[in-house]
Amino acid sequence: MPEQKESSKQTSLVEAVLPGRKSGWVTAVRQKGNHLLTVQRKFTKQGVHPFDEIKWVKRAALIAGDEGKAVFEAKDLEFPDFWSQTAVNIVASKYFRVLDGSREKSVKSMIARVTQNMAKWGMEQGYFATDEDKTIFEAELAYILANQYGSFNSPVWFNCGILPDPQLSACFINSIQDTMDSILNAVYIEGMIFKGGSGSGINFSALRSSREKLSGGGIASGPLSFMKVLDTSAGVIKSGGTTRRAAKMVILNIDHPDIEDFIKCKAEEEKKAWILIDHGYDGSLDGNAYGSIAYQNANHSVRVTDEFMQAVVDDKDWETKAVTSGETVGSYKARDLMKMIAESAWVCGDPGLQFDTTINKWNTCKNSGKINASNPCSEYMFLDDSACNLASINLLKFRKADGTFDIDSFKHIVDIFITAQEIIIDNASYPTKKIAENSHLYRALGLGYANLGALLMSLGIPYDSDEGRAMAAAITSIMTGKAYAQSAKLAQASEPFPKYSENREIMDEVLEMHKAESKKIPALVSPALLAAAQEVWDEAISLGKDCGYSNAQVSLLAPTGTIAFMMDCDTTGIEPDLSLVKVKKLVGGGTMEIVNMSVPLALKTLGYNEEQIAETTAYIKNKGTIENAPGIADAHYAVFDTSFKPLNGQRYIQYMGHIKMESAVQPFLSGSISKTVNLQNEITVEEIEDVYIEAWKAGLKCIALYRDGCKRVQPLNVKGADAVKQPDPVRRRLPDERSSITHKFEIGGHEGILTAGAYEDGKLGELFLMMHKEGSVVSGLANCLSIAVSLALQYGVPLEAFVDKFAFQKFEPSGWTKNAQIRMAHSIVDYVFRYLALKFLPPTEAAKYISGLKVEKAEIAVEDKEMNQEISATIKSPSPLEGEGRDEGSSKSEAPPTSIELASVQTQSDAPVCDNCGSLMVRNGSCYLCLNCYKTTGSCS
Secondary structure (H helix, E strand, O other), X not given: OHHHHHHHHHOOXXXXXXXXXXXXXOEOOXXXXXXXXXXXXXXXXXXXXXXXXXXXXXXXXXXXXXXXXXXXXXEEEEXXXXXXXXHHHHHHHHHOOEEOOEEOOEHHHHHHHHHXXXXXXXXXXXXXXXXXXXXXXXXXXXXXXXXXXXXXOHHHHHHOOOOOOOOOOOEEEEOOOOOHHHHHHHHXXXXXXXXXXXXXXXXXXXXXXXXXXXXXXXXXXXXXXXHHHHHHHHHXXXXXXXXXXXXXXXXXXXXXXXXXXXXXXXHHHHHHHHHHHHOOOOOOOOOOOHHHOOOOOEEEEEEEOHHHHHHHHHOOEEEEEOOOOOOEEEEEEHHHHHHHHHHHHHHHOOOEEEEHHHHHHOOXXXXXXXXXXXXXXXXXXXXXXXXXXXXXXXXXXXXXXXXXXXXXXXXXXXXHHHHHHHHHHOOOOOOOHHHHHHHHHHOOEEEEEEOHHHHHHHOOOOOOOHHHHXXXXXXXXXXXXXXXXXXXXXXXXXXXXXXXXXXXXXXXXXXXXXXXXXXXXXXXXXXXXXXXXXXXXXXXXXXXXXXXXXXXXXXXXXXXXXXXXXXXXOOOOOOOOOOOEEEEEOOOOOEEXXXXXXXXXXXXXXXXXXXXXXXXXXXXXXXXXXXXXXXXXXXXXXXXXXXXXXOOOOOOOOXXXXXXXXXXXXXXXXXXXXXXXXXXXXXXXXHHHHHHHHHHHOOOOEEEEEEOOHHHOOOOOOOOOOOOOOOOOOOOOOOOOOOEEEXXXXXXXXXXXXXXXXXXXXXXXXXXXXXXXXXXXXXXXXXXXXXXXXXXXXXOOOHXXXXXXXXXXXXXXXXXXXXXXXXXXXXXXXXXXXXXXXXXXXXXXXXXXXXXXXXXXXXXXXOHHHHHHHHHHHHHXXXXXXXXXXXXXXXXXXXXXXXXXXXXXXXXXOOOEOOOOOOEEEEEOOEEEEOOOOOEOOOOX
């Protein structure tokens, strides 16, 4: 028997199909080991199902679109009473599936179809020692999912328990060869991946360049031509059937002869869209302007080596090489190529960079091959023709009342998720035989987390601080080290992944590298957390030497997308918060604007009393920033810094704050990190070059960035340097007969009529504004404002100056409008001047003022008294965060005070409009996410 077992490790697959499988590619049956898996209870009680300890209530889900019409609506749904309305809407609209002829109506059904199948599969595959271990595993997993401690990637919720051969992985990496058969086959493979709700990435560097000859004569088309073909295919396939757009990544190596064309292609297409938009074509995400140009369905990345990056630093030459012969085709200054990359990113956000040398330094399977590509969001990086299923843990659930981290519960949940993800591998379907084979040969997993930003804020720790980075590093180290330890136990229960023996020494070296990095974590966290972050690698390495590992990779950090909101997280993935002010969705419909509930907990942690907390949250709600709030120490401002600069503040997390955080956690991940470094609109091309270089020096595996407002800004505008003395003001009167626009509007039920008159050159020259009945206070003020603005415009005050001062002014009446481009108005003045910006300013200028979110009803105006009562209740109410942590057999109590039923008020100035409901979207990883109907522009979930 020992000889047979050893032999099975060397074979690629056991040619057998698991019981119950009806179709799909051949899968491997794991060999049973001598030490089958035992599962300990942490959260559940024997004889008591975790669902029985939850209060279940009937809820309704409603997602409204334009003019309040329902995009999705369902009633009499069964949910835990502590799940927010946002979580209800997401699950009901996205993850409830048709089962036995009818659509699911209960979270119990949704979770049970996942946990029961996984427990059954695990028993069939011989993982569990006894039936009792199977029962405990199923119960613990059900508890974790129902109580929002963690969640699987979207394809699990889409397909598990629904299809006989479910596609359960979110991330795929494909290969492509320099043949027409391979190229056309890639179209089919990607289509099948998108259909199942997942995304894929391909490195096109194997295709000969447009500067090389074909064997039969003539010149090759080059990879960019075929990228267009696959891009068009992705544009017409809805991922997951109807759930969202397809997501893909295309990559080209820095030494490919077509690299200059690749670097510039997306920026050049972007400029075409600007021209179309300026001539009246629809500029929305799925409008005919962007629908008419190429490369819009893929993220673009350039693969660069240490050799190239050093050439940039040293200002040396760089050569491109022919794919077929290896001969030199072109020569550049390395800095010129880097400048091209930075200029294109300045225009449209692409391309990102992937640091090839660093990626392959951490490759656990170097003897089997080189890592060439990634999934669409760049967190899964592994060998070609492979797949990875993901899960994410809600970090805020492990914060105890005393500010310590519940290490034991965290480690237990890592064990449960790694076991579940391991079981998924042999019970999932794959789009090709090659991907199926590699999935079984290497068995890569992707465990990660969400809500890091909220956890740090709640502890009073700035995201951009040495202490914050140390805590993130320690948590990530525990997660990955414990995951590898559990992987070794799974190997003991079955066998190591089939390619382990081929890579044993390499894998040992990489885990020793992880261990060495854990010794470098600064002692800025609790001694217990630091010790756990280091000791976990001793356990993982010791078990691995005895048993091997069941998985070549175990961890990464995904953008989390909708599953973060399903878990009621304030922040997605590794991201800091976007804004301190949120829009809360209310049970039964409607919304109200509140301060992010991480804020009062952070203020309490920092020592402020209830009165101060209430006053500060009211200030933040009014101003959108904590800066200059009465009684708040300047030293505490950094705790509340967010990704974007608030409307009335100056503080935000600079790009190095993002890079340093990624650098702190990257050494403790098998894969990479999906994160977009948000940059202010004013950043220069030269500064973007510095961002890329600093990311490389910091040891990141990849970097993607996005300059706020970049989608409609012409690059490299240069203002005149000479100052000109301004003449005395002269009034420019309008002609007796002039063109005008009359616009009827409504703000929260208050109607008005706006008439704007223009000069012969189309510039605004006068304003008439009528509100309510003649003689009312509002009507009189509107009339006076019209006269003052008209005179100022005719005396030469630029419209931009008015828009800059009056846009986003907050006072009553305020509320939701019927204007699809300005969904919410903070006041009449806010609406009027943003409307004038849309009609009379260049699109690049007007885009700055299309900010805010559209939600269902005009319930933003909440009295300070009501807000203060909610904040006070939050501080006083007991919760899992304020107890002594989760002991065995404990039951679920109230929701964490920072759970986000929320959508961020702050958005990018050029965020696209959701084609499903009309709301503005926000960046999420390398995709966009709608916080109203939860649609994404890719597979970011």
